[in-house]
Every structure is written in structure tokens, then in C-alpha cells.
Amino acid sequence: LSLWCGFVLIVTGSITAREDTFERIKVLALAHVLRSRQEPGCLLHSVHIDVEDPLRLVFVEHWVDEQALRKHFNVHESGKFVRDASALAAETPEMTIYAAEPVTI
Amino acid sequence: LSLWCGFVLIVTGSITAREDTFERIKVLALAHVLRSRQEPGCLLHSVHIDVEDPLRLVFVEHWVDEQALRKHFNVHESGKFVRDASALAAETPEMTIYAAEPVTI
Numbered sequence: 314l315s316l317w318c319g320f321v322l323i324v325t326g327s328i329t330a331r332e333d334t335f336e337r338i339k340v341l342a343l344a345h346v347l348r349s350r351q352e353p354g355c356l357l358h359s360v361h362i363d364v365e366d367p368l369r370l371v372f373v374e375h376w377v378d379e380q381a382l383r384k385h386f387n388v389h390e391s392g393k394f395v396r397d398a399s400a401l402a403a404e405t406p407e408m409t410i411y412a413a414e415p416v417t418i
Numbered sequence: 419l420s421l422w423c424g425f426v427l428i429v430t431g432s433i434t435a436r437e438d439t440f441e442r443i444k445v446l447a448l449a450h451v452l453r454s455r456q457e458p459g460c461l462l463h464s465v466h467i468d469v470e471d472p473l474r475l476v477f478v479e480h481w482v483d484e485q486a487l488r489k490h491f492n493v494h495e496s497g498k499f500v501r502d503a504s505a506l507a508a509e510t511p512e513m514t515i516y517a518a519e520p521v522t523i
Contacts, residue, residue: 323428323518325478343469361466361476364448371466373430373478379523413428413518418484 319414321356322382324374326408327363334401335368341401342370345394349374352388354381368403382410424519426461427487429479431513432468439506440473446506447475450499454479457493459486473508487515 330338342360349358357375376382385391399406435443447465454463462480481487490496504511 322521322523323516339469346469359476360469362469364444364451364465364467364475370469371464371478373476382523410521410523411428411516411518412521413516416427416515416517418427418487418515 320412321414322376322379323411323413324372324376324382324408325411326372326374326406327369328372328398328406329366329369329403330401331403332368334403338370338398338401341394341398342372345391345398346372348390349385349388352381352385354378355385372408425517426519427481427484428516428518429477429481429487429513430516431477431479431511432474433477433503433511434471434474434508435506436508437473439508443475443503443506446499446503447477450496450503451477453495454490454493457486457490459483460490477513 328338328342339360346358346360349355354377355374356377357373359373361371361373363369363371376385395406433443433447444465451463451465454460459482460479461482462478464478466476466478468474468476481490500511
């Protein structure tokens with residue numbers, strides 16, 4: 314990964330809540346977003362509601378490099394968020410990491 | 419771009435509506451998503467509402483290659499959606515294209 318200078322890391326993920334846990338997960342997710350945004354190397358961190366599934370929260374994150382993202386994963390509050398949100402979720406949360414470079418076509 | 423076999427193209431974009439245009443843009447956006455998903459080479463096309471800004475719609479799209487994305491941009495209804503949504507938006511819509519490869523860290 315260190316070979317790919319110029320790339321950013323894009324992380325996308327989703328958590329689907331139950332009707333009775335949506336508001337709680339949303340509060341946890343927003344706190345996670347606001348906290349993560351302050352971490353070194355975080356270029357973007359945001360959470361959205363799927364228009365087709367109002368119980369599904371979708372995260373989009375941009376990180377400058379692998380080191381920054383590793384640090385983020387190792388922050389205590391990051392782990393606590395994942396555990397707390399997973400316990401409230403309707404299904405196992407998903408996450409994918411991409412090495413990405415802006416292009417024009 | 420053709421050198422980067424294994425990559426997908428990720429498109430992210432956003433449209434911020436006005437209070438009086440949000441519902442109309444949301445309907446147009448969802449129709450655009452459902453139509454685009456049927457196009458050759460579309461791996462993902464979805465639209466979400468920013469938790470921090472309920473007037474902001476955020477799109478995430480995955481396309482197999484540049485050719486598929488070019489075709490998508492040239493579909494008449496794609497252009498009409500962009501024009502119609504832009505006319506209703508509070509500010510100029512944003513869009514970025516990334517060449518992206520899934521990685522594990």
C-alpha cells in the first residue's frame with residue numbers, strides 16, 4: 314500500500330438497525346463521526362440514511378493513509394462504537410476499504 | 419485507466435436541496451438510482467440522506483469500468499436528471515470519480 318502515493322483510503326460501511334434501535338444507533342453513529350473527524354489523517358467521515366431503507370445507516374470515510382486508518386481502528390472509542398452498534402443492529406455491519414485515486418474520464 | 423485491471427470506479431456525489439425542493443429532488447434521485455442500476459456495468463447505485471444535513475442527498479455508485487460509466491453519463495435520462503436536479507438544488511451538485519481497489523489493512 315505504501316507504494317501507492319497519491320491514493321487515499323475510502324472506507325464505506327453500513328449498519329442496519331431495528332426499528333426500536335435506530336435512534337440509539339444514529340446517536341452513537343453521529344458521535345463516532347464527529348469524534349473520528351478530529352483524528353489525524355481523517356479527510357472525511359460522514360453518516361447517511363439510505364433513502365430506500367430508513368433503518369440503514371451508510372458511512373463514507375476518507376483517510377490519508379494506512380497508518381492513519383490503523384490508528385483510527387485502534388482508538389478505544391472506535392472499537393466501543395463498533396461493539397455497541399453491532400449489538401443493537403439487525404444484522405452484522407459491513408465495511409470495505411478501498412485504495413482510491415481521483416480520476417477524470 | 420485501462421491499465422488498472424481489478425479496479426472499479428467509485429462515484430460519489432451530492433445534491434443539496436432547498437426545503438421546498440427536497441421531496442421533488444428525492445423522487446427524481448430515487449428514480450435515477452433505480453434506472454441506473456439496470457444499466458450494464460453498474461455494480462452499485464444508491465442515494466442517502468446526510469444525517470447532519472437532512473436537505474443533502476449523497477450518492478454512491480460503483481461501475482465496472484470507464485466504458486460503462488461513460489455510457490451511463492451519455493444516457494439521455496442521466497443528463498436530464500442532472501439538469502432537473504441542478505435546477506432545483508440550493509447549490510451546484512458535486513461529483514468525484516475514483517479508481518478504486520478493495521484492500522485489507
